[in-house]
Amino acid sequence: TSNAMWGGRFAAGPDAIMEAINASIGYDQRMARQDIEGSRAHAAMLAAQGIVTDSDAEAIREGLLTVLSEIEGGTFEFSTALEDIHMNVEARLKEVIGEPAGRLHTGRSRNDQVATDFKLWVRDQIDAAITGIDALIRALLTQAEDGADWVMPGFTHLQTAQPVTWGHHMMAYVEMFARDLSRFKDARARMNECPLGAAALAGTGFPIDRHMTAEALGFDRPAANSLDAVSDRDFALEFLAASSICAMHLSRMAEELVIWSSAQFRFVTLSDRFSTGSSIMPQKKNPDAAELIRAKIGRIFGAHTALLIVMKGLPLAYSKDMQEDKEQVFDAADNLMLALAAMEGMVKDMSANRPSLEAAAASGFSTATDLADWLVRELNMPFRDAHHVTGALVALAEGKGCDLPDLSLDEMQSVNTSITEDVFGVLGVHNSVASRTSYGGTAPSQVRSQIARWKEILA
Ligand code: ARG
Numbered sequence: 143t144s145n146a147m148w149g150g151r152f153a154a155g156p157d158a159i160m161e162a163i164n165a166s167i168g169y170d171q172r173m174a175r176q177d178i179e180g181s182r183a184h185a186a187m188l189a190a191q192g193i194v195t196d197s198d199a200e201a202i203r204e205g206l207l208t209v210l211s212e213i214e215g216g217t218f219e220f221s222t223a224l225e226d227i228h229m230n231v232e233a234r235l236k237e238v239i240g241e242p243a244g245r246l247h248t249g250r251s252r253n254d255q256v257a258t259d260f261k262l263w264v265r266d267q268i269d270a271a272i273t274g275i276d277a278l279i280r281a282l283l284t285q286a287e288d289g290a291d292w293v294m295p296g297f298t299h300l301q302t303a304q305p306v307t308w309g310h311h312m313m314a315y316v317e318m319f320a321r322d323l324s325r326f327k328d329a330r331a332r333m334n335e336c337p338l339g340a341a342a343l344a345g346t347g348f349p350i351d352r353h354m355t356a357e358a359l360g361f362d363r364p365a366a367n368s369l370d371a372v373s374d375r376d377f378a379l380e381f382l383a384a385s386s387i388c389a390m391h392l393s394r395m396a397e398e399l400v401i402w403s404s405a406q407f408r409f410v411t412l413s414d415r416f417s418t419g420s421s422i423m424p425q426k427k428n429p430d431a432a433e434l435i436r437a438k439i440g441r442i443f444g445a446h447t448a449l450l451i452v453m454k455g456l457p458l459a460y461s462k463d464m465q466e467d468k469e470q471v472f473d474a475a476d477n478l479m480l481a482l483a484a485m486e487g488m489v490k491d492m493s494a495n496r497p498s499l500e501a502a503a504a505s506g507f508s509t510a511t512d513l514a515d516w517l518v519r520e521l522n523m524p525f526r527d528a529h530h531v532t533g534a535l536v537a538l539a540e541g542k543g544c545d546l547p548d549l550s551l552d553e554m555q556s557v558n559t560s561i562t563e564d565v566f567g568v569l570g571v572h573n574s575v576a577s578r579t580s581y582g583g584t585a586p587s588q589v590r591s592q593i594a595r596w597k598e599i600l601a
Contacts, residue, residue, distance in 0.1 A: 147229050155223075166465050167220050170227045172472060174213045176262035177227050178206045180255060180338060183358040185246055191349050193249065198242035205239035206231070226465075227259070228252050249348035250341060253372040253460040257337035260468065262359065264381050267475040268330045274482035275323045275388065279316055279600065281489040286312035286593050291586035293571045294409065294499035295508055302506030305571040308494050309589040315395055316596055322388035329384050333377035336361035340371035343459035373459040375449065378471050382446035385478045389439040392481050396432040399488060403429045408498040413491030416484070431488055435481045442478060445470035503571045507536045507546055512568040512577070521560050531558050 144152035156164065182203050189199030209231055212218040224230045229252075236243035289308030296306035336356035339346065345368040352364035365371035402409035412429055420426035452466050510532050517528035534557045539546050542553075547569040554561045567573060579585040582592070 145223070146233065147224070161222055164225055164462075165222045166226045166468065167222055167224065167230055169469050169472060170256075170465075171213070171220055171230070173227050173259045173263050173468075174231065175210065176259040176266075177231055177255070178210045179262065180258045180355075180359060181231070181246060182206050183355045184250055184338060186358065187351050187354045188245070188248055190354060191351055193348050193350070194242075194245045198245050201239045201242045202235065202246050205235045205243065208238050209234050226252070226256075228255050249339065249346040249350045251343075251372075253342050254337045254340040254368075256464075257340070257372055257374070258359070260375075260471075261333060261337065261377055264377055264471065264475075265330060265333065265360075267471075267479075268326050268333075268381060270475075270479055271326050271385070271388070271482070272323060272330075274479055274486070275319050275326070276600065278482055278486040278489065279319050279323070279596070281486050282312045282316050282319070283593055283596060283600075285309075285489060285492075285494070286316065286589065289494055289496070290589045290593065291572075291575075292494065292496050292499055293503040293575055294494075295503045295506065296584070302502075302508050304511055304584075305503045305508050305574045306584040307575050307586055307589055308499060309586065309593070310575075310584040313589060313592050313596075315391070316592075318391045319388070320596070320599075322384065322391060325384040325387065326381075329377070329380040331362075333380065334360075334362045335365040335371075336363070337365050337371035337374070339364060340368035343369055343372055369459045373456065373461075373464070375453055375464060375467050378467050379446070379449055379453070382442070382449060382471065382474055385442050385474055386439075386446045389442040389478060389481065392485055393436045393439040395485065396435040399432040399492070400429050400436070403432075407502070408495050409502070410492045410494055412488060416488045416491055431484045435484055438477045438481055442474045445474035500571070504547075505545060507539065509546060509569050509571060509574045510536055512574045513546060513565065516565055516568045517558075517561075520562075520564065521558075 144150075144155055149155075185194070185199045185202040185206075188194040189196045194202075209218070212234070213231075218230075218234065220230055221233070224233050232243060232246065235246065286309040289312070292308040293305045294308050294311065295302045296304050296311075336352065336359055338355045338359070339350050339352035356362070356364040365374070399410065399412065401407055403412050412427070412432075414427075416429075416431045417427045418430040420428065449467055449470050452463055456463055513535065514525065514528040514532040517523045517531060518525050521528075523531070535546065535549065535554065538553060538557060539549055542549075547566060551561070551563055554565060568577075575584050576586065579588060582588065
């Protein structure tokens with residue numbers, strides 16, 4: 143038998159393979175709530191405009207709530223023959239309320255319907271991402287506050303560079319995730335135009351009120367071009383782009399946690415709650431959550447690339463290709479939210495090992511730049527000469543197997559006779575970080591003022 147929704151011109155039903163390739167109900171049932179919300183707004187508007195009667199609209203709106211409770215209660219039977227969530231809901235509505243159900247689709251197409259549902263779904267995920275990132279930033283701020291003046295090595299090339307503070311390192315991630323926050327907010331503002339009422343592609347002759355449905359669904363305005371409204375998936379792509387960049391940040395942080403929690407570094411101890419053991423090696427405590435965050439990110443990048451490729455050659459307006467938008471976005475959203483929550487949990491629970499951080503901060507000649515700066519400041523040496531003299535002192539210390547502060551004054555003077563006892567004042571890591579007071583620098587005073595600034599922004 144032919145399809146109840148569109149089978150008027152068909153003598154035969156679809157082949158099983160046709161049905162299998164066509165159906166999206168297996169995944170788009172996740173948009174049930176959005177679909178019903180959109181249909182309820184549409185029905186109310188149809189009545190307000192005198193396109194359907196108030197009593198039909200009331201029956202539709204009530205019936206849709208019944209269908210929603212069946213879906214949420216797990217008693218709804220989804221049918222592959224009915225392709226997607228839109229037709230599954232409408233078919234069930236017909237069973238529940240009878241004839242008025244057939245009036246719901248007046249002045250509307252599945253093309254504007256699916257664009258609206260999907261936008262509502264993505265908008266919810268943007269809000270969830272914003273909440274998740276906000277929570278992560280707060281956890282980072284707490285870490286930064288606790289360790290605003292704890293010293294640790296700063297790295298370039300993963301080689302010891304200069305001492306920094308733990309608070310400064312945490313605040314670097316605050317900056318990164320705050321940019322993610324603003325990207326999601328930007329995307330939300332840009333996408334918030336309602337496709338509903340664009341109908342199949344050309345608009346409709348019914349006297350619909352698109353401003354009314356747009357407002358009812360929390361959009362700022364109706365989308366202004368019906369062709370664009372049904373063929374636009376920029377909102378999904380922007381969500382995936384913002385997710386990808388955020389995921390990249392999560393992955394970099396995850397990588398640092400993996401390194402920092404190793405026996406060789408011991409910079410942090412991850413909580414038992416966010417670690418796992420080994421089935422053979424009894425001593426093991428593995429940073430699996432961090433590793434999985436690092437890995438899951440690939441799916442998010444993949445989703446972004448996949449949807450760009452789906453969209454790239456499509457002529458206007460709707461093509462069925464666009465049905466392939468959802469699974470990618472669903473999977474990316476699920477994994478982003480999970481990664482954000484896992485990172486927040488790890489950051490909240492982790493404890494920085496202050497003695498290890500401090501010992502590491504002092505090793506690897508980390509204050510060599512401070513020494514060179516001292517030569518410039520106190521001996522009026524040109525920086526390039528100071529760099530050279532310091533290099534010679536590093537080589538001397540390296541040869542002796544000690545750090546810079548362990549050299550005697552005699553040894554220092556063997557490289558440059560003008561060096562005085564005062565030099566030892568700048569070789570300590572605490573003095574080093576305290577001196578970095580330029581705006582945005584690692585000095586605890588700067589870190590504290592950045593923490594205060596972010597707290598005010600987030601309040
Ligand atoms: N399941 C479809 C999708 O996800 C709904 C839109 C179908 N429109 C159409 N003209 N066949 O894209």
